[in-house]
Amino acid sequence: MSWSCTWATKFRVAALAMLILGMTWQPMDAARLERDMVVVRVIVPAHERAEARLSPYGPGYEQELLAAFLDFTGREAAYRFMDDPNQALLALENGEADLAVGFSFALGQRRGPNNIDSPVQAGPVYATYTPAVIARGEEPDQEQGGNGWFTREPDAVACTDPALTESLSQGVGWENQFVQACQAMDLASALDGVEGEEFALAVVDEDGFRLWQPFYQELHVEAQGEEEVALRWFWRGDREILALQLDTFWADQEVQELAQELDERYFGFLPSEPNISELEHILATMTTEVDQYADVIAREAANNGMDPLLITAVIYRESRFRADARSHTGVRGLMQLTSSTASMLGVSDRLDPEQSIQGGSAYLRMIWDELEEFGLDPWERWCFTLAGYNQGPGNLRRAIRLAQNAGGEGKTWNELRQAYLRMNSGCRGREAVRFVDSVRYYYYILHGLVVLSRPEAQHLAALVQD
Template sequence: MEIGFKSPMEQIQKRGTIRMITTNNATSYYTYRESPMGFEYDLAKAFADHLGVALEIIVPEWDTMFNVLNSGQGDFIAASITITEPREQIALFSQPYMTVQQKFIHHKLIFGIKHIEQLAGKTIHVRKGTSYQERLAEIKASGIDLEIKLLDDVATQEILRMVSEKEINFTIADSNIALLNRRYYPEIKIGLPIHEKEYLGWAVKKTNKALRDQINQFLEMAEETGLLGKIYEKYYGDVDIFDYFDLKKFHERIKTRLPKYKKVIKTEAEKYGFDWRLIAAMAYQESHFNARAKSRTGVRGLMQVTRPTARQMGITNRLDPKQSVKAGVKFLNLMHKRFDDIPDPQQKTLFALAGYNVGYGHVRDAQAIARQKGLDINKWTSLEKTLPLLSKRKYYKQTRHGYARGGEPVHYVKRILTYYDILRQKG
């Protein structure tokens, strides 16, 4: 080795930063309330922490990412990139960390396809430089006469919006991107797979095997420790839960009903440090933004407050939206404080939401069952398993608070998180 020459890994350590090349979308990297988020970002941040360096973000145009990598401006690409033969000619890939499959996407009111041959005569819009372009070119070369329209640096998420709003008829998207964005654009239909299953990986320069090896070691550790699963659950855990009519109504009512209550929701949320979008998601789950809603159990109003809770929170009219929101947020805050023993703030909020729905005592009972089963009592994933057991005599007869429809709070929290995610993406 020449005197003074430093390997890429030594350069990273000396700089104290590792440079991630990515793209700005819901699956890779975005900012929310001035905080960076995204599946790829969270995983890359964990990798940087593993190396003991800071993470620097570089967001070039999509079709220049490999040029940016090979010119030395960035260290690795983490952007939900599929591992393909053409890409392996110009970069070195890590071991896979997710399986995806290309799907044909169309509007719900436009007929899809039942077999590949039906692509003949269709015009399909895809982003230039993607694996979708490669696959469509293969299909066309096989003798199926389709038309490929290439869009310069237009994100797949934006192309899905174009399909949703009937600006174009057809596109292709990887299954993870399609499933995540379906909640934002419920008019899209995820149709036939047009390719075998593929794998996502991170890319480094061909000459940077040391960094590739470090990435592989990290990914193996992340899988073994459950870190990879935790990050996956955060972003993709509930994408298979899809109720077209419910989500369509939600998108409509964000425009028609939410504006009437947005000010009071923001005011009350800020009092206790909650994100107003979370409170709005709760209100929709409770009442569909209907201030006069009444459940079969007699709870009333925008936040579906019970009579005892109304008295406890100091309100007199549950049908008054301002009073309802005031009582609901105050009660959620009270529930939040009662779970102060849970160290992770995000987990604590999930427990508080469940307590709001099913009652504090039942959540503690579910924790007790989790402890008996050797599960982490401070993780919501544990309670997703044990709360439903409260409806089984074998379990609830041993608890302090007895029987509960424990599946309901699990469903309740999942729905709220879906609505919350949609509101965050809408900014």
């Protein structure tokens, strides 16, 4: 993303506004002034909701937001990592840090920097999520409804945020003494503990759990909290220059748009209700089918400068790795090529696995190359490429024009998604959106299997060798 004007210009405008409003700077010594202008001491979660090691889509939601702020101000960051938001706020109040990024508090709680004497200020809410109780085994009978599943306090509970547990406890009748005894830890450790039966339950961010659920299929959402949790940044108001910059940053419309784009990038592909049978099928397919095609996929990925796991995800979405797959629309083979596309690419037999992979990979690369003129961010460009693969380059360009005619630049997947949904052939437009989101989801899962060294990853080894 590019800023419409420099941070210095915006800072001068904000400073002028302070003078107009009669606000004044507090005197500072030279050393403090120099530090206040350059270095910001930042507390960040040790484990993000969209953990960077799992995601192939970027360094992480909070990392990208923070990088935008540092670019916006020309500052440098000195980092400190912790997961407990209470400890983060305490560190801010004690002057051990200047800014805490990506921490949450239930919107209705009387917690956080609400004390008039506290030097800590809360930024605007830029995202919300729902706390959830995670359990092992069979999912509860939904007809029971509500929180009636909890007839007694479990023996041991893991939680990623003590505030979430306290909020949920009111609905299930847990005592405060029990809540205080909950063991705080990062999300992966909490899920490991429930899977290994070290803990009966875990209280976590539901969206965060959805990102991990493909790798913990024995776990499920047992219950959801009734109170949303808000993500904000917190900072010390007595760091006057920093506070002014943060106020200016969050008031910028481009920052609001960036937050929406990042939410879409890191969470937008998640299904609202995960299909456990499908997740099981993905893992089984990686175990039984990929080996026979791995060399061809790796070769064509190298020939076309693409990630072999992405090609694998497209094949799974198109044919579930059935070489003889046929559709009523006339497409055929592993990568479901039309007869006209196959002819253009020199594919004589669409049902031949090697030819199908060769042709489908070349087609993806062709669409990618045709998008060069639009100057797209690489991640957005891949979403556009996948949409073009599904609906054809002609419909892709039509959707870009629709997005531009609606007042946008036609350069983000968010814009293109809405354009596809507005196209006259609405069903086909919705199919393009479903296709892109499905491939993103499968690609994310395959990447996670490799990163986490899950058993299925050994069958992907030939694809990801250096």
